[in-house]
Amino acid sequence: MASRARTSRLLPAACLCCLLAACALPGSAAHVPSAVPSATSPTNPSARPVLRPLPDVLNGVTLDDVSALPQLVASLEALPQRPTERIVFDQGEPPSAYTAAVAALQPISYLMAEPVDSSQVAGASLADYHARTAALLAAFGTRIDLWEVGNEINGEWLGSAADVTAKVADSYRQVAAAGGRTAITLYYNPNCSEDTAHQMLPWTRENVPQDLKNGLDYVLVSYYEDNCHHYRPPLSEWNQVFTELAQLFPHARVGFGENGTSERTAPLDQKAEQLTHYYTLPVTAPRYMGGHFWWYYAEDMLPYPPANALWTALSRALTPLS
Template sequence: MTRAGTAPTAGRSTTPTPIAPGNGPRPVPAPIDGVTIDDVSTISDVVAGAEAFGHFPTTRVVLDYGGTSNTEYADAIRQLAPHSYVMAELLDSSDMPQAQDDPSAEHNRIAAYLSDLGRYVDIWEVGNEVNGDWTCAANPCDSAGYKAGADMTVAAYQQVVAAGYPAALTLYYNPGCPSDPGEPDPITYTNTFLTSPTATQMRSGLRYVLLSYYETQCDNQRPSAGALAGYLQQLHSLYPNAQVGFGEVGLPNEIGKCGPGCYDARRYPSATAQAESIIKYYCGLDPGLSYYAGGCFWWYYAEDALPYRGNAIWQAINAAFA
């Protein structure tokens, strides 16, 4: 069921929570109303869009593997934080193979982010789509590669919680449509590669466990609210202290570059039409679970929804969060 068909959810944040340097992470009420940006060069547009939302959003900032300085990120997040909660994605799944080549360098990279950005960030995403078959040095992943990625995720978690910050993990939801026959679903991945004592500690300590789902990459399947509730219940049994939800949804490319092979042209007249449908369903979903965090986090938010004035995608996101 969607929020439109249910009673209002308690706890939604409708007014900003002020932040000042040194205050550290703020508690983020559920449901989370999330969007994703992978570029801070147009932060003024991001801030304007955040201010205009009907509810106080959470902006997920992807920390690039090279290219953008910590000073640039800190400046952007300082501007954004009065108008949005901030979730920092430490390492995108596409960069995991490179990071695995030098664990010591990745440790130092994370330490620098925690030092430079920690007082402005509310949630730290310690792993992104870590069960995806493209995340290993060997492509597709083998068992050793998945284990290396799991160990790297646990190490990132340990750094984040040692600094006193809340952590999130995003898993790639692939119900019956793995990218490779050996690609595990989130539950199989957890039961296979997150079983060591340190991984078990992470499973108990994570604040959020989220799913990334791109239905266009899964035969355009749209799981029912009941099916999703059942899966999220299973996931929660493995991460008993975490809130669960969606950490990423979208199309495989930004709408302006999304041709018929990028969206379901059989069902939708345009990429925009399918994007609006995805947003309405997943960003407005309420599976009826007390530990459901919401989320959404449309991936190409900056490219598809900004500047926000007169933008159909921004309007769809705002409506889904209502």
């Protein structure tokens, strides 16, 4: 989101790759097409890749920093339920910079790829966005369980609705044509949007193309209390929000796509309380799948071992009730 600093760090060994390889977003010398080809479905449906099944509930965290990979693996593997990691593929980095991270994380968790973060969308052309999705699909394919084809797509800072939906729809159609699972994340802004035209549900009804409404596998919601006047929606409001999304997207599972505090320096007790609240919300809307994807996992939960207070809060929130 606009007020949160988005940073991503890679494995130290990947830095040389960053200097030598072309990147797929602005500032790169890589060639991008002047016209974006449309995605088409495979001519032989039986040739679609076989994806490993996902559980009904996803216990998500976000990795915007994979530099401490051994500690990440150890901390994630120690959680009481198999987690799902959103990997933020940093602007300007080639897919090869993430090869080691995907290889290490995929056996112990489920993976969701974020090819383009919301903070990067306005600066990426349609051709850039297309090329980034295509490059990551070619590099990782079915090793990624879920592709987030658009992040916080109704946010005021992404650009015009027409530009944003063109980019997101193109990415969706590429992934769908390749047989991958697709997700979008919306930005919930009740009475706190800078422009009422970007309020989440009206914007979504008006702007998301119908083939995405019918075809998306997951529709997620990003929400940060400290970016919305510290407002905490009651459970009844969340049930209403997710029920409406389930109606708008009749084949999609719904849940949270980002939780956390917008400032990394927020007090630890505030972070632990918010994490526990959202990860344990008893939402009863149709096809609700949890999610959450705490944004600053690497910054907040490491070093590991030993477990710090926030990792312990996450572990407790994910511990099944006996």
